[in-house]
Amino acid sequence: MRRELAAVTGAEQVGPYTLLRVAQGGVDAGVPGQFFMLEAPGRVLPRPMSVCLAAAGELAFLIDPIGPGTRALCALERGDRLHVLGPLGNGFRLDVERPLLVGGGIGIAPLPFLSAALGSPPAIVGFRTAGHAEAAALLPQAEVVLEPTYVTALLPDEPHDVLACGPEPMLRALRRLAPAAQLAWEAPMACGYGACYGCAVEVGGELRRLCVEGPVLEGALVQAAA
Amino acid sequence: MRLLNASGCLDALAAPDVARSLDVFVTKTITPLPREGNEPVRIAETDAGMLNAIGLANPGRERFLAETLPRLREVGVPLWVSVGGFAAAEYAETCAALDEERGVEAIELNLSCPNVDEAPESAAEIVAACRAATRLPLWAKLSPSAWDVAAAARAVEAAGADGLSLVNTLRGLALDERTLRPRLARATGGYSGPALKPVALAAVWACRRATGLPIVGMGGVRSGLDALELVAAGASAVALGTVLFADPAAPARVRAELAAEAAARGFGQPLDARDTAHAHEPPLSSEQTTLRRKSLQTAAKATA
Numbered sequence: 001m002r003r004e005l006a007a008v009t010g011a012e013q014v015g016p017y018t019l020l021r022v023a024q025g026g027v028d029a030g031v032p033g034q035f036f037m038l039e040a041p042g043r044v045l046p047r048p049m050s051v052c053l054a055a056a057g058e059l060a061f062l063i064d065p066i067g068p069g070t071r072a073l074c075a076l077e078r079g080d081r082l083h084v085l086g087p088l089g090n091g092f093r094l095d096v097e098r099p100l101l102v103g104g105g106i107g108i109a110p111l112p113f114l115s116a117a118l119g120s121p122p123a124i125v126g127f128r129t130a131g132h133a134e135a136a137a138l139l140p141q142a143e144v145v146l147e148p149t150y151v152t153a154l155l156p157d158e159p160h161d162v163l164a165c166g167p168e169p170m171l172r173a174l175r176r177l178a179p180a181a182q183l184a185w186e187a188p189m190a191c192g193y194g195a196c197y198g199c200a201v202e203v204g205g206e207l208r209r210l211c212v213e214g215p216v217l218e219g220a221l222v223q224a225a226a
Numbered sequence: 227m228r229l230l231n232a233s234g235c236l237d238a239l240a241a242p243d244v245a246r247s248l249d250v251f252v253t254k255t256i257t258p259l260p261r262e263g264n265e266p267v268r269i270a271e272t273d274a275g276m277l278n279a280i281g282l283a284n285p286g287r288e289r290f291l292a293e294t295l296p297r298l299r300e301v302g303v304p305l306w307v308s309v310g311g312f313a314a315a316e317y318a319e320t321c322a323a324l325d326e327e328r329g330v331e332a333i334e335l336n337l338s339c340p341n342v343d344e345a346p347e348s349a350a351e352i353v354a355a356c357r358a359a360t361r362l363p364l365w366a367k368l369s370p371s372a373w374d375v376a377a378a379a380r381a382v383e384a385a386g387a388d389g390l391s392l393v394n395t396l397r398g399l400a401l402d403e404r405t406l407r408p409r410l411a412r413a414t415g416g417y418s419g420p421a422l423k424p425v426a427l428a429a430v431w432a433c434r435r436a437t438g439l440p441i442v443g444m445g446g447v448r449s450g451l452d453a454l455e456l457v458a459a460g461a462s463a464v465a466l467g468t469v470l471f472a473d474p475a476a477p478a479r480v481r482a483e484l485a486a487e488a489a490a491r492g493f494g495q496p497l498d499a500r501d502t503a504h505a506h507e508p509p510l511s512s513e514q515t516t517l518r519r520k521s522l523q524t525a526a527k528a529t530a
Contacts, residue, residue, distance in 0.1 A: 003475050039472070044419045045271045046472055067403075069271065085474070190269050190276060191471035194240025197254075197280045198269030207262045207283065212240060 001193060002027050003085040008076045009058055015134030017106065018074040019052065021060045022084060029054035030087025031094070032114035033165075033184050033216040036061070037192040039083040040069035046085065047073060048189045048211070050110035050165070052138065059084070062135065064106040088192045089215050092182050094118060096161035101139070102151050102174060104166025105132060110184060112138045114163060126151040126170070152177060175219070184216045227457065227484070227496045229477055232418075232444045232467030233308035233334060233367070234280065238301045239294070244470065247477040251303045252465070253294075255310040255336045256320060260286030270400040270409040275419025275446070276468060277398050279412040282310055282339055287320050291327065299329040306365070310336040314347040314355040322359040333362050335387075338369030338394040339416070350381035357386030365442065367391035368429070370422075375429045376436035389440045391465070392429045396422065419468040422446040427459045431503055434460025448476075450483020454491075458502040 006022040013019075020038075027036075029051055037046035038061065047069045053060035065074040076082065092114055101123035103111045108125050115123060120140040127133040128147050136142045143154055151166075152173050162181035164174050171183045187210045190196035199210040203217065228249035237254070238245035245251040263283025270277045285294060298305055307330050311317040317335060324330050335356060337349040347355075353366055366382040368375055370393035379390055395416025400409045408414070426445025433441060443461030446468070447453050453464040464484075469476045488496040 001474075003473070037472075043271060044274070044276055044468065044472065068273075083473070188267055188269050190271075190278070190468075191474075193244075193474060195236045195244075195474075196269060196278070196471050197234070197263065197283055198278060200263060200266055200268060200280075200283065202266075207266075 001086055001088055003083055005081050006059075006084045008078055008080045008082065010078050011074070011076055014062065014138065015131045016064065017132075017135055018063050018065065019060050019138070020063055020073060020076060021058050022082070024054070024057050024059050027059070027084060028087055029059055029113075031091030032117050033091030033110050033163075033182075034087040034089050035110075035192065035215065036084045036086030036088065037189075038073055041072045041076065041080075041082065043069045043072060045069070045190050046083070046192070048088075048192050049073075050184070050215070051087070051113050052109050053112050053116075055116070062106065062109040062138070085192065089211050090213070092163050092184070092216050093218070096163070096182075098160045100124070100156070100160035100162050102155075102162055102164035102166070102170075103139070104151060104164075104170040106135075107164075107166030107170070107184070107186075108135050108139060110165050115139055115141075124151045124154045126166070180219045182216050182218050185210055185214055187215075228463040229453075229481055230306070230442060230444075230463060230465040231470060232465045233336065234278075235467040235470050238303070239297055241474060242301045244474045244477070245301050245303050247475075248303060248466075249463075250306055250331065251298070251301065252306040252334055253290075253298070253308050254284055255282050255308040255339065256284050256287055256290045257282055257310045257312075258287050258316045258320060260284065260289065265411040267409060267411050268415075270415070272398070272400050272417075272419075272421075274421035275398075275417050276471075277400050277410060277415035277417055278395070279410045279415035281412070282336075287323060291323060295327060295329070304331045305329055306332045306334050308334045308336050308367070309356075310339060311352075314352045317352050318355040318359040321356040321362070321364075325360040325362060330362060332365055332388075333360065334365040334367050334391055336367050336394070337382075338367055338371075348381070349378055350385040353382045353385035353387050363388040365389040365391045367394055368433075369394050369396075370425045370429045370445070371396060374432075376432040379433040379437045379439065383437045383439050387439060389442065390433055390437070391442045391444065392433060392461075393422070393426045393445045396425065418445070420446045420448060423452060423455075427455060427503075430456055430461050431459040434501065434504065447480065450480050450485070451487045453480055453484045454487045454496060454499055455503075457496055458499050460501055460504065462497065462500060 010021040049061040099121040165184035187199040264281030398417030423446030443456030444465035
């Protein structure tokens with residue numbers, strides 16, 4: 001992991017989300033599914049964000065403004081600077097034969113980088129509204145469903161290597177249908193590098209730090225909240 | 227001047243380089259039995275700090291001694307082991323076990339975790355039990371919640387403590403802005419971060435006046451100037467806590483800033499600023515004023 005002061009190169013609206021682009025500088029983009037801790041201006045703690053796109057000397061993060069930290073990140077403008085720390089955690093394993101990407105809501109965030117690494121495999125993404133679904137434009141070959149239809153409705157019958165990120169009920173449903181799926185989970189984190197024990201989740205009956213063991217876990221069930 | 231981490235704010239095995247950038251690594255608190263810790267959600271940021279309710283997650287004494295401690299020795303930074311328990315005898319047993327271990331420089335007694343039920347004994351009773359169990363230096367980590375932290379400091383000094391770690395977190399509560407329900411699964415948690423700095427300064431200042439013990443000051447340190455202020459209040463070493471979560475490079479930065487801030491004020495080294503805050507004599511409290519008036523009256527009567 002490496003911490004750098006990175007310059008914002010752009011911030012674009014994608015539906016209700018913001019795609020925040022920063023100069024990559026000397027940091028490694030990491031593997032799809034890994035994340036960075038982004039300094040949230042005016043806040044005490046940074047926020048964990050998976051890499052959405054990594055190309056042309058830029059790292060891009062897709063951010064949903066749901067709280068004071070993410071709102072501060074979404075308000076950044078070209079030329080602003082912020083500390084980035086990463087890459088952190090374990091990403092997706094890329095040696096898969098028949099990849100199928102599945103995302104739900106802001107869980108689409110790591111999939112564009114993953115898609116690029118895997119040669120644009122098929123993808124299914126689900127959203128609450130048509131506005132949120134504008135984010136599907138970031139992901140090639142994406143089939144889109146809107147609530148009340150769920151991504152599981154489009155899962156093909158033939159076996160695939162499922163790589164997914166999204167809300168907990170979606171990941172649980174996917175694991176029932178594809179027990180070996182690689183699933184990217186989420187938990188509140190203070191540090192992202194194993195120091196705070198804040199992101200402990202129940203994995204196979206034991207509390208483990210998601211930032212160290214995950215966020216991508218293979219064939220494991222996670223209980224992220226009591 | 228030594229820079230430490232606050233217990234529970236760094237894992238030297240997950241981030242050995244960060245540990246090596248400190249002068250001392252303080253472990254997460256070890257209890258006799260393994261503890262998974264509290265249910266998630268365990269942390270919540272607030273406007274001026276953060277709450278944690280980790281709940282002393284640790285592998286337990288036996289596994290710590292057999293598996294963790296040997297690996298910590300390999301990191302190559304002096305070790306302090308934070309010891310916790312639910313009775314004085316539990317603390318003392320762990321101290322006795324550590325007494326025979328190589329590579330442990332000191333023991334910090336966590337007498338003030340806000341996220342678990344406390345031992346029935348007082349801090350002084352726990353320190354006395356541990357004093358009888360080990361020759362290692364004992365640092366008593368006290369809560370800033372006590373109305374008179376200086377009284378607690380005097381009590382642990384009398385019981386045989388070698389130093390004070392000031393301060394632990396304060397108990398706090400954060401609510402979800404939408405549901406107005408507690409954000410932490412355990413509802414309340416330990417409040418740390420920038421908001422804690424004035425509380426830490428007050429505790430260090432009061433304990434420095436009350437005891438002769440050396441003090442590791444901690445609470446809300448983000449910059450070298452914050453560290454220098456704790457030294458001015460009476461600390462002889464400083465620990466970093468919440469800032470490590472946001473910035474694992476904080477030790478080197480704080481150290482450099484500390485030297486510069488001390489030099490800018492004419493101090494040859496940071497420790498030369500120690501006790502600067504004590505040049506200020508506060509006015510007498512109303513109680514002291516009453517006592518002084520009475521003694522003056524007595525003296526006047528005697529003269530008459």
